[in-house]
Amino acid sequence: MSYFKDIYKGIKTLLTGMSITGKYFLNARKGALTQEYPDNRDTLKMFDRFRGEVIMPHDENNEHRCTGCQKCEIACPNGSIEIIWDRQIDPETGKKKKMIDQHIYHLGMCTMCSLCIQACPTDAIKWGQNFENSVYDRSYLTKVLNKSGSKVKAGVED
Amino acid sequence: MTKDKITNDSFKTQEYFVNMGPQHPATHGVLRLILTIDGEIIKNIEPDLGYIHRSIEKMCERDSYQQIVHLTDRMDYLSSHINNHAVCLTVEKSLELEVTDRVKVIRTIIDELTRIASHTLWWGVMGMDVGALTTYFLAFRDREMINDIFEETCGARLTMNYNIPGGLMNDIHPNFIKRVKEFLVHFRKKLPEYDSLLTNNVIFQKRTKGVGILSYKDAISYGVSGPVARGSGYSSDVRKIHSYAAYDKVNFDEVLFTEGDTLSRYKVRIAEMWESMKIIEQLIDNIPEGDISVPTKAVIKLPKGEFYQKVETARGELGVYINSTGTKNPYRMKFRSPGLSNLNALNQMVVGGKIGDLVATMASLDIVVPDIDR
Numbered sequence A: 001m002s003y004f005k006d007i008y009k010g011i012k013t014l015l016t017g018m019s020i021t022g023k024y025f026l027n028a029r030k031g032a033l034t035q036e037y038p039d040n041r042d043t044l045k046m047f048d049r050f051r052g053e054v055i056m057p058h059d060e061n062n063e064h065r066c067t068g069c070q071k072c073e074i075a076c077p078n079g080s081i082e083i084i085w086d087r088q089i090d091p092e093t094g095k096k097k098k099m100i101d102q103h104i105y106h107l108g109m110c111t112m113c114s115l116c117i118q119a120c121p122t123d124a125i126k127w128g129q130n131f132e133n134s135v136y137d138r139s140y141l142t143k144v145l146n147k148s149g150s151k152v153k154a155g156v157e158d
Numbered sequence B: 001m002t003k004d005k006i007t008n009d010s011f012k013t014q015e016y017f018v019n020m021g022p023q024h025p026a027t028h029g030v031l032r033l034i035l036t037i038d039g040e041i042i043k044n045i046e047p048d049l050g051y052i053h054r055s056i057e058k059m060c061e062r063d064s065y066q067q068i069v070h071l072t073d074r075m076d077y078l079s080s081h082i083n084n085h086a087v088c089l090t091v092e093k094s095l096e097l098e099v100t101d102r103v104k105v106i107r108t109i110i111d112e113l114t115r116i117a118s119h120t121l122w123w124g125v126m127g128m129d130v131g132a133l134t135t136y137f138l139a140f141r142d143r144e145m146i147n148d149i150f151e152e153t154c155g156a157r158l159t160m161n162y163n164i165p166g167g168l169m170n171d172i173h174p175n176f177i178k179r180v181k182e183f184l185v186h187f188r189k190k191l192p193e194y195d196s197l198l199t200n201n202v203i204f205q206k207r208t209k210g211v212g213i214l215s216y217k218d219a220i221s222y223g224v225s226g227p228v229a230r231g232s233g234y235s236s237d238v239r240k241i242h243s244y245a246a247y248d249k250v251n252f253d254e255v256l257f258t259e260g261d262t263l264s265r266y267k268v269r270i271a272e273m274w275e276s277m278k279i280i281e282q283l284i285d286n287i288p289e290g291d292i293s294v295p296t297k298a299v300i301k302l303p304k305g306e307f308y309q310k311v312e313t314a315r316g317e318l319g320v321y322i323n324s325t326g327t328k329n330p331y332r333m334k335f336r337s338p339g340l341s342n343l344n345a346l347n348q349m350v351v352g353g354k355i356g357d358l359v360a361t362m363a364s365l366d367i368v369v370p371d372i373d374r
């Protein structure tokens, strides 16, 4: 008797499971979360806090806010940031001042931990939402964040 | 000659070794098990570790306390937020720093979301390990909603690094509360589907009931924790026993099943998802106002001494031990990971059983190899 009971129970639970699968099969597109990525490239918008890569925004006069204080370099756990700086004469005050020469960022080593952005006293760097970072050679992943010819915005002090 | 004698003489069986892994899909990572088997009966199991060792504990000795937090993301990546929380709690405890209520509540909510995300992923994989592929897709659909919540608030989906010593990196996103509520409504509807699809299925029950039994006594002597311990009736929920963050303010039950077999470990996790939802529901509507971080010095120096704090991750008890000499780096840092002691008990569970049951038992342990092998 229990043999038949088992068979009955087995078939019943199998059908319950199958009905769920069937329900999803018939409503395949309803509530689906899959994004058809390369096709929706134009409309795809990442969240504003998404950590894609570290960028340094420049304004229309090609000025950024980085003073070369090296706080981000110290905060970085794996040496992804290198600051090359020297002392230049500030044209306004005539005094020698620490100036950024190159803000080098190794995207290939970055763990997206956000510590550099937390550490920066002048908000010179922030997260960019670009996630299409694949390249053919890893040397392309080393970037200089400050654009050539750019300079520090006047009045930005750390 | 009796019949017995003939069998014994002419069909002499012999033990032999089989390697399972390091690239076996059921080991979920690079874990190698050396099985000693006699026919189909398992005689002994020896886990061989070291394939994914990254010396995280040694790296911690080099890093500052802010930097250590992001390394723990890479241990048990499915409960990375809880790992971060553990390190931050230890540092805060040693500095005698009291975080605001807002931070405590947000940390608790995100911890519980992490637990649900981890358990849903485990459920999908458990189903797949015993041969049901659909579970995997259903689980990922629900987990995706949590991952979106994390991505919007923390910026990353898996390695969040959202906790800092003293608080949180940034405030929750304005959409956070709305999205969490949406998720809860969605998941309350979908979780019963998990039961009708897999839990009540006869094939699944036959494969898990009475398989891989870990007795109450063994659970204690092997030091297992988390759902594995609670499946054997051993009450070990750190959230209850050594309450931290906002867990003392919420009502929830510790889930206990006493059979100790694979099915009861499975049921613990399903019930824990209901409990986690209960916790989030109690907190989400009354997140207190306040600062999201207490300012710490730019260079954190811990006082001289030893500090220990444990938390309940999705896999069990994670302990963080810091031995400080008063400098800006720890002198020694040790993690007591839940996965390693849970894996130790595997031998006890499967020896004497069939090799086919090994995969189901292992899935019920919910091992994450980078957690075992730091």
Ligand code: SF4
Residues within 6 Å of the ligand: A054, A075, A076, A077, A078, A079, A080, A081, A109, A110, A111, A112, A113, A114, A115, A116, A117
């Ligand atoms: S995000 Fe972290 S790893 Fe990347 S550059 Fe900044 S500090 Fe370094």
Ligand code: SF4
Residues within 6 Å of the ligand: A065, A066, A067, A068, A069, A070, A071, A072, A073, A083, A119, A120, A121, A122, A123, A124, A125, A158
């Ligand atoms: S990016 Fe910020 S922290 Fe880094 S050097 Fe420039 S100003 Fe300093």
